[in-house]
Amino acid sequence: xxxxxxxxxxxxxxxxxxxxxxxxxxxxxxxxxxxxxxxxxxxxxxxxxxxxxxxxxxxxxxxxxxxxxxxxxxxxxxxxxxxxxxxxxxxxxxxxxxxxxxxxxxxxxxxxxxxxxxxxxxxxxxxxxxxxxxxxxxxxxxxxxxxxxxxxxxxxxxxxxxxxxxxxxxxxxxxxxxxxxxxxxxxxxxxxxxxxxxxxxxxxxxxxxxxxxxxxxxxxxxxxxxxxxxxxxxxxxxxxxxxxxxxxxxxxxxxxxxxxxxxxxxxxxxxxxxxxxxxxxxxxxxxxxxxxxxxxxxxxxxxxxxxxxxxxxxxxxxxxxxxxxxxxxxxxxxxxxxxxxxxxxxxxxxxxx
Amino acid sequence: xxxxxxxxxxxxxxxxxxxxxxxxxxxxxxxxxxxxxxxxxxxxxxxxxxxxxxxxxxxxxxxxxxxxxxxxxxxxxxxxxxxxxxxxxxxxxxxxxxxxxxxxxxxxxxxxxxxxxxxxxxxxxxxxxxxxxxxxxxxxxxxxxxxxxxxxxxxxxxxxxxxxxxxxxxxxxxxxxxxxxxxxxxxxxxxxxxxxxxxxxxxxxxxxxxxxxxxxxxxxxxxxxxxxxxxxxxxxx
Amino acid sequence: xxxxxxxxxxxxxxxxxxxxxxxxxxxxxxxxxxxxxxxxxxxxxxxxxxxxxxxxxxxxxxxxxxxxxxxxxxxxxxxxxxxxxxxxxxxxxxxxxxxxxxxxxxxxxxxxxxxxxxxxxxxxxxxxxxxxxxxxxxxxxxxxxxxxxxxxxxxxxxxxxxxxxxxxxxxxxxxxxxxxxxxxxxxxxxxxxxxxxxxxxxxxxxxxxxxxxxxxxx
Numbered sequence: 066x067x068x069x070x071x072x073x074x075x076x077x078x079x080x081x082x083x084x085x086x087x088x089x090x091x092x093x094x095x096x097x098x099x100x101x102x103x104x105x106x107x108x109x110x111x112x113x114x115x116x117x118x119x120x121x122x123x124x125x126x127x128x129x130x131x132x133x134x135x136x137x138x139x140x141x142x143x144x145x146x147x148x149x150x151x152x153x154x155x156x157x158x159x160x161x162x163x164x165x166x167x168x169x170x171x172x173x174x175x176x177x178x179x180x181x182x183x184x185x186x187x188x189x190x191x192x193x194x195x196x197x198x199x200x201x202x203x204x205x206x207x208x209x210x211x212x213x214x215x216x217x218x219x220x221x222x223x224x225x226x227x228x229x230x231x232x233x234x235x236x237x238x239x240x241x242x243x244x245x246x247x248x249x250x251x252x253x254x255x256x257x258x259x260x261x262x263x264x265x266x267x268x269x270x271x272x273x274x275x276x277x278x279x280x281x282x283x284x285x286x287x288x289x290x291x292x293x294x295x296x297x298x299x300x301x302x303x304x305x306x307x308x309x310x311x312x313x314x315x316x317x318x319x320x321x322x323x324x325x326x327x328x329x330x331x332x333x334x335x336x337x338x339x340x341x342x343x344x345x346x347x348x349x350x351x352x353x354x355x356x357x358x359x360x361x362x363x364x365x366x367x368x369x370x371x372x373x374x375x376x377x378x379x380x381x382x383x384x385x386x387x388x389x390x391x392x393x394x395x396x397x398x399x400x401x402x403x404x405x406x407x408x409x410x411x412x413x414x415x416x417x418x
Numbered sequence: 419x420x421x422x423x424x425x426x427x428x429x430x431x432x433x434x435x436x437x438x439x440x441x442x443x444x445x446x447x448x449x450x451x452x453x454x455x456x457x458x459x460x461x462x463x464x465x466x467x468x469x470x471x472x473x474x475x476x477x478x479x480x481x482x483x484x485x486x487x488x489x490x491x492x493x494x495x496x497x498x499x500x501x502x503x504x505x506x507x508x509x510x511x512x513x514x515x516x517x518x519x520x521x522x523x524x525x526x527x528x529x530x531x532x533x534x535x536x537x538x539x540x541x542x543x544x545x546x547x548x549x550x551x552x553x554x555x556x557x558x559x560x561x562x563x564x565x566x567x568x569x570x571x572x573x574x575x576x577x578x579x580x581x582x583x584x585x586x587x588x589x590x591x592x593x594x595x596x597x598x599x600x601x602x603x604x605x606x607x608x609x610x611x612x613x614x615x616x617x618x619x620x621x622x623x624x625x626x627x628x629x630x631x632x633x634x635x636x637x638x639x640x641x642x643x644x645x646x647x648x649x650x651x652x653x654x655x
Numbered sequence: 656x657x658x659x660x661x662x663x664x665x666x667x668x669x670x671x672x673x674x675x676x677x678x679x680x681x682x683x684x685x686x687x688x689x690x691x692x693x694x695x696x697x698x699x700x701x702x703x704x705x706x707x708x709x710x711x712x713x714x715x716x717x718x719x720x721x722x723x724x725x726x727x728x729x730x731x732x733x734x735x736x737x738x739x740x741x742x743x744x745x746x747x748x749x750x751x752x753x754x755x756x757x758x759x760x761x762x763x764x765x766x767x768x769x770x771x772x773x774x775x776x777x778x779x780x781x782x783x784x785x786x787x788x789x790x791x792x793x794x795x796x797x798x799x800x801x802x803x804x805x806x807x808x809x810x811x812x813x814x815x816x817x818x819x820x821x822x823x824x825x826x827x828x829x830x831x832x833x834x835x836x837x838x839x840x841x842x843x844x845x846x847x848x849x850x851x852x853x854x855x856x857x858x859x860x861x862x863x864x865x866x867x868x869x870x871x872x873x
């Protein structure tokens with residue numbers, strides 16, 4: 066667990082980058098610092114591994130003050146990923162990844178062997194190991210950067226705008242990779258970004274900093290969407306909060322109708338295995354426009370309902386066999402009752418708090 | 419232009435103190451000695467200034483100042499202050515070799531991308547490790563370029579030192595001029611030119627061997643925007 | 656110290672002559688080389704084979720020590736060893752070797768998007784060359800000129816070794832008088848001062864010619 070205790074960073078010319086910041090980063094979770102440029106999010110991140118020293122206050126990692134050990138030693142136990150990856154151009158990819166283990170005294174051969182495994186782990190072909198960074202694409206370089214940060218198996222990973230330097234398609238890939246890796250590794254990750262959508266997608270909890278270097282809200286992304294703390298957070302989060310919030314709601318909460326239930330003059334037609342073929346109506350067979358399975362969120366289900374020619378989303382089981390329909394009216398009812406629940410929960414927490 | 423002296427086998431005798439082989443060795447000796455001393459002094463200072471960023475003004479202006487020094491004058495001053503001999507000549511050569519080595523070492527080190535240095539610090543390298551394991555290898559082409567400049571300067575000034583009685587290849591020039599044997603002058607000039615080019619090529623070869631392919635773009639399939647341009651040589655006095 | 660002033664007083668004429676000779680011998684080559692370097696640099700900039708030839712030739716020229724080149728030229732050109740023209744040609748060659756390269760670099764450094772914008776606005780090639788490309792290349796070109804000029808000023812001294820004028824004569828005089836320091840020191844001071852003045856002048860010209868660079872830097 067990483068803890069900020071009243072941390073302030075004031076520069077000699079008077080600018081305050083971080084003002085009296087106190088927050089706790091949960092172990093094994095992804096915590097995202099987000100905000101406009103100049104809000105102090107990167108400064109706060111870089112104070113964790115002492116790249117910047119606070120003017121007052123202190124930072125604790127699992128109860129130990131970060132200043133209690135020599136900086137270089139601290140940093141070897143924290144993974145650090147920066148924008149553009151910052152790979153060493155004079156070393157091969159493999160040697161880049163093996164950097165920290167070698168610094169810690171592990172033999173070069175062993176470190177390089179482990180580095181090969183790591184490369185595959187971050188989704189790179191093993192033959193890239195002997196190339197130099199200049200020969201890799203931006204996305205590949207960023208993956209190497211993540212591999213390098215993970216090489217010494219640190220419990221904490223710091224990421225400073227790691228995906229900002231690549232194009233949107235690659236960025237989406239990398240975000241997905243990160244979530245997959247985190248599912249396998251369960252590191253304590255602090256990630257800085259200026260992209261609120263990235264924060265909402267990746268964060269288990271999101272810390273929003275405003276342009277006055279103040280912590281505006283620190284909450285799970287669903288709460289950011291449902292109940293932004295002030296106008297600044299609301300405008301940062303952007304429009305369509307309600308619709309985007311559906312992405313955090315469970316799709317299986319909606320009542321299902323049986324698959325032979327006719328909708329709007331259309332009936333679902335399935336093959337002899339039970340897999341959906343289309344909607345049969347007076348005009349012939351219309352395409353299904355997609356299906357969802359158990360575990361999908363409410364946003365996916367709503368999208369399918371809108372696209373479906375019948376106005377009903379088709380749920381399928383693990384083998385792809387249709388096992389239920391979600392109709393628009395049931396969906397609407399579910400959304401409404403979830404909002405009622407949320408308001409009730411907010412009211413009780415306000416009473417208690 | 420008569421090549422008689424150059425082609426006369428007697429002048430290439432290995433044992434004769436006036437023969438080309440011995441004089442070439444003398445000349446190389448002065449050059450290597452002066453370059454080594456200058457490098458030992460200038461390289462650490464340039465490294466320190468480049469890494470910490472303090473004293474940058476000195477490093478930048480030293481390069482320009484060094485270029486303004488007339489090599490003959492520096493030689494004469496050293497000899498006038500210390501006396502005749504190898505020591506003052508070496509001092510003069512070292513003084514002339516330090517500015518290019520220091521200025522280019524500084525320029526090379528500080529040109530290493532901030533993000534790379536930041537990453538090096540972030541993975542937990544100490545400041546010394548950052549300087550030696552990251553900054554120097556990346557700056558190596560520029561640093562060796564500075565060494566090449568300095569070597570031109572030293573070879574050239576060592577040639578002139580023959581005027582005040584030192585050995586080396588300059589002897590042929592001045593002896594030939596004094597005795598009006600122009601073919602001796604030509605022979606000396608050609609050998610000096612070839613030696614200078616050979617030393618430069620040797621350093622260029624060292625550069626190829628020592629510099630990582632990731633830095634100078636030799637790795638196959640490189641993206642052009644990340645390859646550094648060749649460092650620029652400078653004329654020698 | 657007082658000895659130095661005394662020497663200066665006694666030999667004022669000689670010193671002045673040497674200084675004037677030095678200025679001519681240093682500046683004429685650089686001026687010629689600069690004028691030649693602009694079209695040559697343009698050629699090198701446009702045609703890749705020309706670039707290879709120029710860079711290789713340039714490299715070889717300034718690798719050769721100046722005294723050696725000075726003494727090879729009479730044989731190649733058929734001039735007398737004592738003719739000052741050797742110095743002018745040798746220094747012009749050195750300066751050319753440097754300036755052609757820096758001119759090409761300066762032209763390379765001009766942002767191609769700016770050139771394309773100029774063409775799109777209707778500039779024809781010659782006008783674009785003089786009013787857009789050349790001015791924008793100036794910073795790098797003039798920096799090269801600074802280096803070449805300062806190097807020239809210090810190289811001319813060597814000419815004294817073969818009996819040709821310039822401030823180098825003060826060094827050889829001092830040597831002949833048994834390493835007598837006053838002329839040596841005067842020669843050093845004058846030579847360095849001359850180099851510094853030339854450098855500052857070119858920087859001033861550079862500032863004058865590129866007002867946009869100043870505004871941006873503020």
